[in-house]
Amino acid sequence: MKYFLMVDYYHIRLLKVQPVYAKGSKTGTIKAVFTLTTDLGEYFYPQHCRLQAVVVDVSKGKPTPLISECIIWKGYEVASTISLTIPATSNKLQLIILPQTITPNVSSHESHRILPVWSDSFSLHINEGPKYVWRYLEHNQWEPLGLCFMEQMGESIAKHIWDAGIVLSEKMIGQEPEWTFPKNKNLQVLELGAxxxxxxxxxxxxxxxxxxxxxxxxxxxxxxxxxxxxNKHLLHNNISTDVFLWSSQITPSLQKKWDYILMSDVMYNESSFSALETALKCLMCKQTKLFISYKKRHENEKAFMDHLLQWCSLEHETVLGSIILYSLVKK
Incomplete structure (x- = not known):
């Protein structure tokens, strides 16, 4: 078992973005409501911190910054509002909110990683804000790099990226030995609850x-x-999607000898545990490795893992504070 420095993830979450423009005016206003919270919204960021709000013009492809303002998040605040005035000449805009620094906790045993957010593009002249936002795992200040992931805007916890998925993704693409695939071998990989x-x-x-x-x-x-x-331009035409309800029969398209099965953040609903375990027993064969990543939220997760370990062997376990990674094989 490996233990690492605990990292608390907090997500800057846009709740609403509303452009305001009066016909004939030389300027317009972008009003936004945002919060800074854990992935499921259980806790708000506990400290004062400086954030940066940037509005960029994306009408010509490459983002051009129009305005950048420092905003202050007050610890344990539920939500905060901002109002930014921009020239009315811009037709396609994005609002970005990002941290100015990563703040270490007072104890020095923890750190807070604040995830920035990019709104979907919108027009100042339509007076209707975006419905989605984007996350980038890599960025240079407000300029996005690499893979991006669309989320639903608002307070809903569905259709958002969650912490355990971020951690396992970074472990796997970072080439950590316990969490990597053989590079030169053709592999069949299944993800549940993608x-x-x-x-x-x-x-x-x-x-x-x-x-x-x-x-x-x-x-x-x-x-x-x-x-x-x-993300198609960064992929290799090697992805397919399928609908799979764990309590249903395994469809012919999923009846393969899977080399790896991946799961992250799927153990939040105790009522689905029995169906998930039954599905795993049917999907796994002797060659299959099961990678599980989850965030500790309640005791029932441990009970589920105890069930799996009755018929699976533990190969690796990595603990990063509240995030736990398991690598299992069928006995």
């Missing part, structure tokens, strides 16, 4: 020899499939 697709898409970008099938409920594909399309 959500926004952060794990499967990250893996597909790194491993061109891996054929990855990402599964979830039908309603989740409305975010998953656009995320695959958005």
């Amino acid at each position: 959500g926004c697709g952060i794990l499967g898409i990250s893996v597909a970008s790194k491993y061109p020899n891996a054929s990855i099938c990402m599964t979830d409920l039908e309603e989740a594909l409305g975010v998953l499939e656009p995320n695959i399309a958005k």
Whole structure:
């Protein structure tokens, strides 16, 4: 078992973006409401910190900054509002909110990683704000780099990336030995509960020899499939999607000898544990490695893992504060 420095993730979450423009005016206003919270919204960021709000013009492709302002998040605040005035000449805009620094906790045993957010593009002249936002794992200040993931705007916890998916994705694309695939081998990889697709898409970008099938409920594909399309230029035509309800029979398309099965942030609903375990028993064979990443939220997660360890062997365990990673094989 490996233990690492605890990192608390906090997500800057846009709740509403509203452009305001009066016809004939030389300027317009962007009003926004945002919060700074944990992935499921249980806790708000506890300290005062400086954030940066940037409005960029994306009408010509490459983002051109129009205005940048420092804003202060007050510890334990529920939500905050900002108002930014910009020239009315811009037709296609994005609002970005990002941290100015990463703040170490007083104890020095923890750090807070604040995840920035990019709004979807919108027009000042339509007086209607965006419905979605984007996350980038890599960025240079406000300039996005690499893979991106669309999330639903607002307070809902569905259709968002969650912490355990971020951690396992970064472990796998960072080439940490316990969490990597053989590079020169053709692999069949299945993801259960893919959500926004952060794990499967990250893996597909790194491993061109891996054929990855990402599964979830039908309603989740409305975010998953656009995320695959958005990142297509960084992938290798090696991703497919499928609808899979764990309590249903295994469809012929999923009846394969899977080399790896991936799961992140799927253990938040105790009522699904029995169906998930039954599905895993059917999907796994002797060669299959199961990678699980989850964030400790309640005791029932440990009970589920104890059930798995009755018929699976533990190969690796990594603990990063509240995030736990497991690598398992069938006994």
